[in-house]
Amino acid sequence: MxxxxxxxxxxxxxxxxxxxxxxxxxxxxxxxxxxxxxxxxxxxxxxxxxxxxxxxxxxxxxxxxxxxxxxxxxxVADLGEMTSRGEIVMPRMRDVVREFARAFRLHCPNCGGGRVLRTWFKLQHRCAKCGLRLDRGEADDYFLGGMFFNIVLAEIIFALVLLVVVIVMWPNVPWAGVEYSLIVAMIAAPIVLYPVSRLMWLALDLLLRPPDEAEMAWHASEEE
Ligand SMILES: [Zn+2]
Known part of the structure; x- marks a missing residue:
């Protein structure tokens, strides 16, 4: 045995x-x-x-x-021989820029293929070009991290817009108008940024845990 x-x-x-x-x-x-x-x-x-x-x-x-x-x-095991799935790697800056730029354009962060959105609030099950399952075949809460990007992006845009408005209009800043627009913006931001936040989360995951050939074969092997 x-x-x-x-x-x-x-x-x-x-x-x-x-x-x-x-x-x-x-x-x-x-x-x-x-x-x-x-x-x-x-x-x-x-x-x-x-x-x-x-x-x-x-x-x-x-x-x-x-x-x-x-x-x-x-x-003795050869150090560096193990590049198993799940191992965290330090991504190169070039890859970081490329994958986030793809996510920002609402493309597949892995291959750059387009049309990964089914609706504004739903990703396709897989990328039509490279076959990657867009939840990486993981649990239902895979995209919880996408909410983090949603908040960060919303905050950055919030701060930039406010800064521009104040600089351009100074000293006659229409404060009441600014306040109302910001309230509207804060409600709209999570909706507007929804898909890009999810794809950025996927990009980050792919950068830290690059898919190997075995994983891509596994994605491709799944029956529709
Ligand atoms: Zn792809």
Whole structure:
């Protein structure tokens, strides 16, 4: 039966094998065989530890973990080899500008393809050009972060418009009019900025967790 161990942020497959011990240096022991546990991680790291013949077939996780801890490292994982989904990366400024500019033009942040809106308040299920599911196939509340962009954008526009009005009209600023327009603007902003906020959230997510080939294949594989 297969055993698994989760330790130090990695999942290890545990295998029990007989191996020859000794070797050329100790000819008297060359025929002796030992029982070993091999721990193999997904990134290729392998550890080996000799165990007693009466080591339990179904050891408790704590026992496995202590064997793992003292195991000999046979192969070290190559650092940087893991670019799994979910790993956070530091995006390049060029990509940040490009993906946010696409979102701002209401295009797919991933490929720049257009027509990603079904209605003003609903994105298409997927991008017609690159196949990316626009919620990345995640939970219903994926776009909660879009609300953050909505608020930030609304605040920035609010401040800029107010500044321009005051500078242009100074000293005869129609304060009552400014106040009413700002109230209207604050009500309208979340509606006007709705789709762009969602796409900016998607852009940020794609920048921090770039989709790999496996993910894009997974997006493409889905039945309509
Ligand atoms: Zn796309």
């Amino acid at each position: 297969a055993l698994y161990l989760f330790v130090q942020g990695k999942s290890w497959t545990v295998e029990r094998r007989h191996e020859l011990v000794g070797g050329d240096a100790r000819p008297e022991k060359v025929e002796a065989s030992g029982l070993f546990l091999f721990f193999t991680a997904a990134d290729g790291e392998i550890r080996r530890s000799e165990i007693a013949a009466d080591f339990p077939e179904e050891p408790a996780a704590r026992l496995l973990e202590s064997v793992w801890r003292f195991a000999e490292v046979m192969r």
